Amino acid sequence: MPLLEVRNLVKIYETGLIRRQYIRAVDNVSFDVNEGEIISLVGESGSGKTTTARMILRLIRPTSGVIKFMDRDIWKDLKTQRDLKWYWRNVNGVFQDPYASFNPTHRIRDVLLRVFNLFDVHIDEDTKIRTIEEALRFVGLRPEEVLERRPFELSGGMRQRILIARTIIIKPKLIVADEPTSMIDATLRIGILDILLKLREELKSSIIFITHDLGLATYVSDRILVMYKGKIVEEGTPEELLNNPKHEYTRSLLTAVPKLYSKWF
Ligand SMILES: Nc1ncnc2c1ncn2[C@@H]1O[C@H](COP(=O)(O)OP(=O)(O)OP(=O)(O)O)[C@@H](O)[C@H]1O
Numbered sequence: 001m002p003l004l005e006v007r008n009l010v011k012i013y014e015t016g017l018i019r020r021q022y023i024r025a026v027d028n029v030s031f032d033v034n035e036g037e038i039i040s041l042v043g044e045s046g047s048g049k050t051t052t053a054r055m056i057l058r059l060i061r062p063t064s065g066v067i068k069f070m071d072r073d074i075w076k077d078l079k080t081q082r083d084l085k086w087y088w089r090n091v092n093g094v095f096q097d098p099y100a101s102f103n104p105t106h107r108i109r110d111v112l113l114r115v116f117n118l119f120d121v122h123i124d125e126d127t128k129i130r131t132i133e134e135a136l137r138f139v140g141l142r143p144e145e146v147l148e149r150r151p152f153e154l155s156g157g158m159r160q161r162i163l164i165a166r167t168i169i170i171k172p173k174l175i176v177a178d179e180p181t182s183m184i185d186a187t188l189r190i191g192i193l194d195i196l197l198k199l200r201e202e203l204k205s206s207i208i209f210i211t212h213d214l215g216l217a218t219y220v221s222d223r224i225l226v227m228y229k230g231k232i233v234e235e236g237t238p239e240e241l242l243n244n245p246k247h248e249y250t251r252s253l254l255t256a257v258p259k260l261y262s263k264w265f
Contacts, residue, residue, distance in 0.1 A: 001071060002032035003206050004056070004091075004174060009065035011051050025051040027230035029065075033174065038200055038207040040217035042253065043227035049210045052227070053178045056208065057093045058084070069174070089119045092172035094163050094180050102151040108162060109147040115169050135165040138202075139195050157188040164195055171203060178210040193220045214250075215257040218242060226250050 011026040026048040033039055041049045054060045056067060058074050067074045069091060078087050102111055112132045116123065123131075133143040139161040151159055160180060167175055177196065181189040197220060199205045211217055217224050218238040226234040226241070226249065234247040245251045 003035045003037075003070065004033040004208075005066070005068040006031050006052075006056070007066045007068075009052065009055060009067065010063045011048070011055060011060070012063045024230050026055070026062075029227075029230070029232055031225055031232065031235070033206050033208060035173070035206055036200055036204045037223065038196065038209060038221050039223045039225060040209045040211060040221040041225050041227055042211055042214050042217045044212055044253075047227040048230040049212075049227055050178055053093065053176050053208065053210055057091060057176055058087060085119055089170050090172050091174045091176065092167045092170060094160075094167055094175060094177040102159065102162075104151050107148055107150055108154075111151070111162070112166055112169065115166055119170050121170065131169055132165075135168040136162075138168055138198070139165045140191070141165070157184045157191070160184055160192055161195070164192070164199075168199065168203070172205065174206045174208070175199065176208045176210070179212070180209075181211070181216065189216065190219070196220055213256075214241070214253045218257065226253065 007030050009026055009029040010024070013023040013025055015021045015023065029048070029052060031039070041052060043049055051060070055062050058067075058078070061075065069087065072078065074087060078084055109132070112135070113128060115121075116128055132147075136143045136146060141158065141161055146154065146158065146162065151162075154162070164180070175196075180196075181192045184192065193216060196207055196209065200207060207220075209217065209220055214224070214226075218241070221238055224236060224238055224241050225232045226247065228247075228249045234241065234245065234250045241250055242254065242257075245254055
């Protein structure tokens with residue numbers, strides 16, 4: 001049984017007050033995510049990646065289709081507040097703008113301590129601090145350097161790492177990482193991807209990595225799904241997509257991938 005099953009997912013947005021317009025943002029999308037697997041959703045801006053991610057995170061309701069996590073339909077079978085906390089503890093998101101995700105007036109220590117309350121994790125204070133320190137070290141930060149600082153006193157790369165640390169604290173089974181590297185310098189991006197690989201390796205997390213950059217997806221994924229105008233137009237391992245892209249859109253994405261990546265295969 002896959003960890004996550006997405007079947008015939010559709011999202012139609014209605015816009016316009018006088019003349020109604022319908023945008024088919026996600027159009028009949030199906031895929032599975034297995035335990036310990038990293039898959040990427042790759043596509044240009046507007047292809048429906050974020051909408052798909054938000055539906056998986058149960059933040060927006062699909063127009064139709066089914067999402068099952070551990071065999072539970074996330075709209076039909078999760079009813080109580082407790083069910084939802086269970087879900088968000090197990091399926092957690094890391095978003096693209098680490099700055100917007102923090103309350104700027106809070107110290108990092110408090111930002112991270114709040115996570116335990118949010119998800120009803122009842123452990124003693126010492127264990128909480130130890131868990132936080134462990135998570136910070138996991139993402140390559142020194143607790144003593146960041147705990148007392150406020151978000152604006154840290155670099156973008158550090159903030160992104162703290163967001164990942166916040167996710168690690170609750171040890172979700174599935175992490176949905178939506179463009180987690182887009183706001184940081186190119187030189188630091190691989191560092192973030194290496195953390196995702198380490199998460200899979202050491203915590204056996206599954207990851208859905210969302211990006212417009214096929215090169216980054218190639219670096220980190222077991223399987224890549226290419227999205228175009230709301231549909232998945234191609235799916236394969238990085239090797240298959242790089243060596244034998246079938247869809248014209250994948251070929252156009254490949255022209256933007258530096259030779260460095262293709263050299264690996
Ligand atoms: N709340 C909304 N209301 C109306 N239309 C929306 C809404 N959110 C997204 N859309 C539209 O749905 C389509 C898919 O958007 P989505 O954000 O899912 O794509 P994306 O691939 O994640 O793009 P990006 O990389 O720019 O975030 C776009 O045409 C977008 O304009």
